[in-house]
Amino acid sequence: MHPQSAMPSPALSAPAEEEADPRDRRGRRHRLGCIVLVCLCAVLAGARSLTAIGQWAANAPPRTLARLGARTTCPGLGVRTAPSTATIRRVLTSLDPAALTRMTTAADLAVLIIDGKSVRGSRTRRSQAVHLLAAMTPAGHVAAQIRVADKTSEIPALADVLDGLDIEGSVVSADALHTQTDTARHLVSERKAHYVFTVKGNQPTLFAQVKALPWAKAPALSTETDRAHGRVERRTVKVLTAPRIAFPHAAQVLRVHRWVKEAATGRVRRTYAYVITSLPAERADAARLAGLVRGHWRIEALHHVRDVSFGEDASRVRTGHGPQNMAMLRNLVIPLLAELGHTSIPEAVRWVSYEAFSRPLDLLGLA
Structure with a gap:
């Protein structure tokens, strides 16, 4: 029996749902919460496009539609109707992405990792690819995600993605940009x-x-060794205080020495990574700082999963908010799949797909 994660459904049926719905009230035949649940379930089962999500919904059996709270079209016979592909497309391309984030997440904000990613398949002859900036927890749960305006950079967008989040006391991790x-x-x-x-x-x-700090004299405070993917990797961490570093609020500097040996060839690579933080030594020792760095690397690996396992870069969803909302759906399901205990995300997706109309709902905690 695989462990199950629960994403409670009440957040999808809260009063705010009506305010977030982009459709005219007179044309709403399916609840917004139901449509979002359909999308999440379909993506959990391996759907990579709006068409694939619509096909999953069209083939969902009555029991599944009942658990999703789909619209009842024949009360006497208990017949329910799934939202059509056109309805799903209309909602996902027009729904405010911030509303989707609010409806489906409740992240612990103690640590937030900021990372950006371009959805390459959204590029057209007239517009560049949609670039997204997200604030995530180390476990991959999304706290906020915004689209970076065309012809601008991620730098000013960092403040925007954190706007509205209570980050007092939080640790914000970001790459060199x-x-x-x-x-x-x-x-x-x-x-x-x-x-x-x-x-x-x-x-x-x-x-x-x-780089010029006296690293040779600093003791190695943390060493970890991993063996996976045909290689041995050893990471050695040194930490120094930063009294003379000309950077606002700098308290400590971390150096990670990565020694990697390829098992097949015996080739050895050595690299150094430097990290600066405002966290003082009494709040963050070497082990905690190393953990924060590892957490950031895991989020970068999440982008690889979105591309390889969910075909994000090959996606041709380009209209309106579609690219951002599809990326958000992938962000939401990957932590659920990761917690199943399989050796890889593709294996987890296959396991879910073997019972495509029940296991996704179980993972979402739908009765």
């Missing part, structure tokens, strides 16, 4: 949060400063 003085001041001085930023060559002065 966001290692900016204004961002650091915004997070610590204005939002009362902490940052964990990667340091690379896009900030040459800062990078030179952290």
Whole structure:
């Protein structure tokens, strides 16, 4: 018996659902909550497109439609009707993505990882690919996601994706693109949060400063070894305080030495990663800082899962909010699939698909 995660359905039938529904009231034949549940179930079962979601709904048996709360069209016989592909398409392309996030998530905000991703399949001759910026927990649960405006960068969008979230006391982790003085001041001085930023060559002065610290004299405070995917990886962590680092609120600097040996060839690679944080030593020792870095790397791996296992980059959903909402659906189902205990997400999707009209509903906690 595989463990099951529950995503309670009441959040999808709350009064806010009516306010979020983009359709004219006179044309609503199916509840918004039901349509969103249909989409989640279909994606859990392996649907990669709006057409595939519609096909799952069209083939759902009566018992499944009843559990989803589908519209009753013949009360005497208890006949229920699933939303059509056209209805699903209309809702997902017009629904405010922020509303979908609010309706389906309740994330712990102690740690938030900021990461961006382009949905390459959404590119057209007249417009560039939709680029999304998300705030996620280390487990992959989405707290917020926004579309980065065309011809702009992720840097100013970081404040926007966190707007509306109570992040006081939270730790915000981001890659080197966001290692900016204004961002650091915004997070610590204005939002009362902490940052964990990667340091690379896009900030040459800062990078030179952290690289020049006396790392040879610093003790190795944490070492981990992993064996997987045909390689052995050893990560050694050193931490130094940052009294002379010219960066707002900098308290500590972390260096991760990664030693990787390929089992098949014997080839060895060594790399160094540098991280700066506003967290003082009394709040974050080497083990905690290493865990925060690993959490960020896991989120980057999640993007690979969306591309490879769910065909996100091949998706041709381009209209309106469709690309963002489809990405949000994938974000929501991946943690549920990961908790099933299978060796990979594709294996978990296959397991769900063997009973495509019951197992997705069980995972969502629908009676």
